[in-house]
Amino acid sequence: MRRALFVLGDWGVALLCGAYLVALAPFVPGLASGPNLGDVFSNVLPLLAVALGQTLVLLTGGIDLSVTAVVALASVAGARVMTETGGLLPGSAAAGVLAMLGVGVVVGLANGLAVANLRMPPFLATLAMMTFASGLAIWSTQSQGIAGLPASFRALGASLGPLPVSLLVVLPLALAAHLVLSRTVLGRWIYAVGGNARAARVSGVPVERVLLLAYAACGACAGLAAVLYTARLETGSPVLGQRIFLDVIGGAVIGGTSLFGGRGTVRGTAFGVLLITLVDNSLNLLGLSSFTVLMVKGGVILAAAVLDAWRERLAGR
Amino acid sequence: MKTRARRVAPGLAAVLLATVAAFGPSCQPRPTRHAIGVAFETLQTEFWVAAIDAIRADLASRGYDMVEAIADGDANRQLEQVRSFVARRVDGIVVVPKDAKGIIPAIKAANEAGIPIVLFNRPADASAARSVAVVADNLGIARATVEHLCALARQSGRKQKAAILIGDLGDVNSIGRRDGFDQAAAACADAIEVVARIPTDWNQEKALAGMTNALQAHPDLGLVFTSSDFMLPSIVSALKGANRYRRAGEPGHVILGGFDGDATAWRMLEEGTLDATGVQDVYFEAKAAIQALVDAKAGRAVPPVVLDPGFVIHQGNKAEMAPRMWGAQVARRKAAGA
Numbered sequence: 001m002r003r004a005l006f007v008l009g010d011w012g013v014a015l016l017c018g019a020y021l022v023a024l025a026p027f028v029p030g031l032a033s034g035p036n037l038g039d040v041f042s043n044v045l046p047l048l049a050v051a052l053g054q055t056l057v058l059l060t061g062g063i064d065l066s067v068t069a070v071v072a073l074a075s076v077a078g079a080r081v082m083t084e085t086g087g088l089l090p091g092s093a094a095a096g097v098l099a100m101l102g103v104g105v106v107v108g109l110a111n112g113l114a115v116a117n118l119r120m121p122p123f124l125a126t127l128a129m130m131t132f133a134s135g136l137a138i139w140s141t142q143s144q145g146i147a148g149l150p151a152s153f154r155a156l157g158a159s160l161g162p163l164p165v166s167l168l169v170v171l172p173l174a175l176a177a178h179l180v181l182s183r184t185v186l187g188r189w190i191y192a193v194g195g196n197a198r199a200a201r202v203s204g205v206p207v208e209r210v211l212l213l214a215y216a217a218c219g220a221c222a223g224l225a226a227v228l229y230t231a232r233l234e235t236g237s238p239v240l241g242q243r244i245f246l247d248v249i250g251g252a253v254i255g256g257t258s259l260f261g262g263r264g265t266v267r268g269t270a271f272g273v274l275l276i277t278l279v280d281n282s283l284n285l286l287g288l289s290s291f292t293v294l295m296v297k298g299g300v301i302l303a304a305a306v307l308d309a310w311r312e313r314l315a316g317r
Numbered sequence: 318m319k320t321r322a323r324r325v326a327p328g329l330a331a332v333l334l335a336t337v338a339a340f341g342p343s344c345q346p347r348p349t350r351h352a353i354g355v356a357f358e359t360l361q362t363e364f365w366v367a368a369i370d371a372i373r374a375d376l377a378s379r380g381y382d383m384v385e386a387i388a389d390g391d392a393n394r395q396l397e398q399v400r401s402f403v404a405r406r407v408d409g410i411v412v413v414p415k416d417a418k419g420i421i422p423a424i425k426a427a428n429e430a431g432i433p434i435v436l437f438n439r440p441a442d443a444s445a446a447r448s449v450a451v452v453a454d455n456l457g458i459a460r461a462t463v464e465h466l467c468a469l470a471r472q473s474g475r476k477q478k479a480a481i482l483i484g485d486l487g488d489v490n491s492i493g494r495r496d497g498f499d500q501a502a503a504a505c506a507d508a509i510e511v512v513a514r515i516p517t518d519w520n521q522e523k524a525l526a527g528m529t530n531a532l533q534a535h536p537d538l539g540l541v542f543t544s545s546d547f548m549l550p551s552i553v554s555a556l557k558g559a560n561r562y563r564r565a566g567e568p569g570h571v572i573l574g575g576f577d578g579d580a581t582a583w584r585m586l587e588e589g590t591l592d593a594t595g596v597q598d599v600y601f602e603a604k605a606a607i608q609a610l611v612d613a614k615a616g617r618a619v620p621p622v623v624l625d626p627g628f629v630i631h632q633g634n635k636a637e638m639a640p641r642m643w644g645a646q647v648a649r650r651k652a653a654g655a
Contacts, residue, residue, distance in 0.1 A: 036404035290387030
């Protein structure tokens with residue numbers, strides 16, 4: 001049992017994804033069709049960008065509740081910069097993208113400073129930031145979406161043949177995150193801080209700097225997700241991504257990232273996000289009521305969290 | 318054991334995913350009975366529940382299956398849901414857009430697949446994407462409702478001070494209702510004088526605070542129109558606080574009108590505290606939406622906008638109009654359930 005729990009890691013989730021598809025395909029109309037698999041793939045990518053950032057923070061033993069608000073704030077900030085109807089730099093997709101990434105990094109750094117230097121609990125610091133950023137996004141737009149985005153920016157939400165353009169953005173991001181975590185000193189430090197911050201500090205790990213970097217990277221990933229979501233919807237929205245938090249955390253946790261810190265992989269998060277997107281997609285295709293969809297998704301995530309708690313107990317932490 | 322399992326798991330996963338990738342694209346959706354995808358933004362108010370029930374009933378009566386999806390207030394999720402309808406090759410799509418601008422890519426996706434799409438109760442912003450919008454005639458219904466309130470003001474024998482609770486001015490429905498009020502108020506300047514315009518942003522707390530302030534500034538306020546019935550509880554609370562909550566015909570009664578036709582409005586009409594409300598005819602809108610899809614699928618011409626003329630229900634016609642008022646049906650179902 002103990003071994004099985006540990007084996008059911010990231011590749012176990014990949015197995016689950018495949019088994020889920022094979023098992024449900026005969027019963028869910030269109031689930032395994034080419035267009036639908038393409039949709040699933042393009043739905044995974046922006047969510048994966050947010051989930052990768054969240055994984056970094058979870059690995060340090062923290063949590064970033066503000067990612068959804070960062071997506072919204074970055075979306076309207078970037079749209080305001082590049083919109084062709086009264087933007088600061090009308091038609092400049094590059095400026096819009098930089099503004100979105102900039103908002104993400106700034107908010108992430110603020111979160112990191114609050115957690116690392118002010119020693120605020122991550123839950124409280126990022127909850128306050130979520131409220132602030134969400135309020136700022138709505139106030140600055142008076143709840144209005146911003147359209148008229150340049151065609152070169154909207155192209156980021158399109159596809160090149162069967163492949164979504166966003167793959168060109170998220171794949172390098174995932175590879176970079178994987179290499180940092182598995183091959184660099186910074187990666188080892190992140191795991192060490194999440195495993196036991198006090199021991200890491202004694203061992204010479206610059207805990208504050210690691211936390212600051214993790215939260216800043218998380219903000220940047222949310223900013224990048226804002227680019228992809230905004231391009232898909234062709235609109236900057238002050239409420240964009242408001243409801244994705246459960247999917248973000250669910251994807252990471254299902255993929256084996258521990259809510260207690262110190263354990264998790266990029267590969268696991270990618271498969272976790274794939275599974276939660278597949279569940280969402282298949283239940284939609286079945287035409288189940290929204291309440292049923294929410295209950296099923298909540299149940300899957302709850303099961304993953306319980307599994308995580310068991311693992312921690314068995315690991316003696 | 319652990320090591321062996323770890324070696325086998327990636328291989329198994331790869332085989333399974335490769336199988337799906339190889340054979341999946343060739344598996345087209347199975348033809349089923351005619352199906353219509355219905356994507357709502359939310360089901361958090363009685364209006365939307367009544368609307369989806371009306372659509373479900375209409376589809377069932379025509380022999381269609383309904384595939385339901387609720388975006389829970391998320392424009393991106395709504396786009397994904399519409400795309401999944403397209404992938405499933407439904408015969409038509411009804412969508413309540415979360416966002417008038419953000420819905421345009423979803424309409425384009427349906428257009429590209431040749432699937433007719435109807436926007437229910439909320440129009441999209443102007444674009445090259447083709448859709449049919451079934452929307453309430455907000456201006457006309459609000460004007461007719463306020464004209465009825467004006468007639469009551471005239472019957473009272475004195476010029477009444479009036480207030481309007483305005484919704485979110487970023488919402489076209491809200492603007493239409495405000496304009497309907499203004500047109501009717503301008504035409505009956507002999508009977509009413511507008512002394513308070515209360516912004517609410519569709520927020521009940523703001524409505525209560527604004528209404529309380531208006532009653533303090535104008536204790537003799539005689540007529541109130543709310544742009545949505547869901548703010549009636551706030552108005553009732555403020556009127557009770559000022560000791561002005563009376564039935565029609567009682568001394569000191571504030572002439573009260575609303576818009577939507579929800580269950581609260583029906584209860585207040587029954588008890589005699591609400592004089593009139595403009596009703597969005599959900600049953601008409603549901604039928605019109607499905608008919609538009611059927612016509613478009615059959616290649617018949619469909620206008621880009623279908624207006625729900627709605628109707629005014631008041632103390633004089635409430636028994637006759639109740640069967641068409643969705644809020645009355647909701648209230649009666651609740652009462653029967655209890």
